[in-house]
Amino acid sequence: MEAHTTPQTDRPRAAPLDVAALRAQFPILAREVNGHPLVYLDNAASSQRPERVLARLDRYYREEHANVHRGAHALSAAATDAYEGARDVVARHIGAAEPAEVVFTRGTTESINLVAAAWGGSRLGEGDEVLLTKMEHHSNFVPWQLIAERTGATLRFVDVTPEGRLDLADFDRLLGPRTRLVAFTHVSNSLGTINPVRDLAARARAAGALTLVDGAQAAPHLAIDVGALGCDFYAFSSHKMCGPTGVGVLWARRELLEEMPPYQGGGEMISSVTFAGSRWAAVPHKFEAGTPNIAGAVGFGEAVRFLEDVGLDAIAAHEAALTAHALEALSDIPGLTLYGPREGRASVFSFTYGDIHPHDLSTILDQRGIAIRAGHHCNQPLMDHFGLAGTARASLYLYNTPDEIDALVEGLAMAAEVFGGVTSVG
């Protein structure tokens, strides 16, 4: 896609996806909703899982489960191997220097909270600034508000252009000697904008600031190489990339993880505990207090293998074709307003349709088996910025087809009919 993604030199040139064969691997895609075949267009909220991920979870619980890193018995070793094996898979997938740089969390939200609390809590103070953007998801917003309140640090927000891109001049204006960290999303969950991570991280580094990237909407779709991106923290979730819910990743450079104090205390994260005090385990276990989501991580590892087997390049090419089709189909509908850029964008489409409220659209489309998201998409500041109460959002993934986009277009026509036509708004 864009220059900041890494060419996958170890993979053959992408062949077109056999989408029918791919869909057959996702049991849920065969079900009907309200008497119609499911058209699942809410992938930015959460994706679906292929059979092999379900089978891996099942096998883990049937044959391998015990607690990790504890027992000397065979099952504990098997569980530990499975869990750490998943860490190896994820680390290799994102180009981490070593598996120890991959911390398993509950998801992107917890990953960012971890950085805000552990890094921010120990490094930020009065006069320090954290630079965010106006397109951040609440999960890359509220943790910083909480830590700013606690530490006295100031938050600044990079403006978004009317087209839905970051205003780079504003970025440069706000980035200064007081900026300690720049935190922004790789791909916008509502506008679909793909941000120039490598460029922004380089600017931040030149100003002496660290960079955190919210990769929740990018990792499912793009080949990620954290080294090439040049960021310091990268956060993403399993459930948006065909893996189980409740597990995600914080990647950070080892020295950062070593400098940071623990996030939570408990078992698993210590090397010794006495009444006088405790010593922390080595990274990444220092940040994994308590029994982790072992099965989730194991399933996540399988999901990453699945995506690699399909091929991130092939997925990107398929989604680019779907995006072109969707942009053309949606642009043709009178009264429909599409948000976000035309180029350099991901396959997520936020729109409003005349005066039909997004929730009414969602209810009507649901009657035809079409699942979309309606609302502010955890992007309230961005919606306010554009003067919107909310939008309808269709978000695509590797198993979606042009026919499903056409079904959406037909569903919108039906919505217009139910409402007796579409009245444009102010």
Add this chain to the structure above:
Amino acid sequence: MTDTTEPGNVGPDRAIPSSLNQLYREVILDHYRRPRNKGALEDATHTITMNNPLCGDVIDLMIRVADGRIEEARFAGRGCSISQASASMLTGRVKGRTAEEALALSERFTRLLHGDEALLEDAGLGDLRALAGVSKFPVRIKCALLGWNCLEELLERDPAAPRLPAAEGE
């Protein structure tokens, strides 16, 4: 890529399900697009703002109570057709009623939304009966009730006191 289906090109197998026609009755769309009693009520005795954080719908309900009756009711806010139409209808139905009568109406309306078909015969509910179709869409019941939750909150806070300080819920 492939041909784009033009909007409006809806084939015979694309008929609107009756559940949708029951939900989006003409009278509801009319109240949505031409809300009654919308805008500020300057001499309100009771005002409240409530929202549905899940979907962002907001209703400001303003009433003027005198001699134990709701003399005037207006609303403001934004949201889906169901929440806005229901609030618009509410303002018309509660005028002239005592707090007790308005709360009884709210209770009957709530039962209607939960599928109590006997209430379709309840003339006191008037055009609110057009919202009966919501019962087939459980996730939308909270939309239809938002304005009524405002009313209950206002009246149950102190139904006997007609002169509560305004703007407390702002």
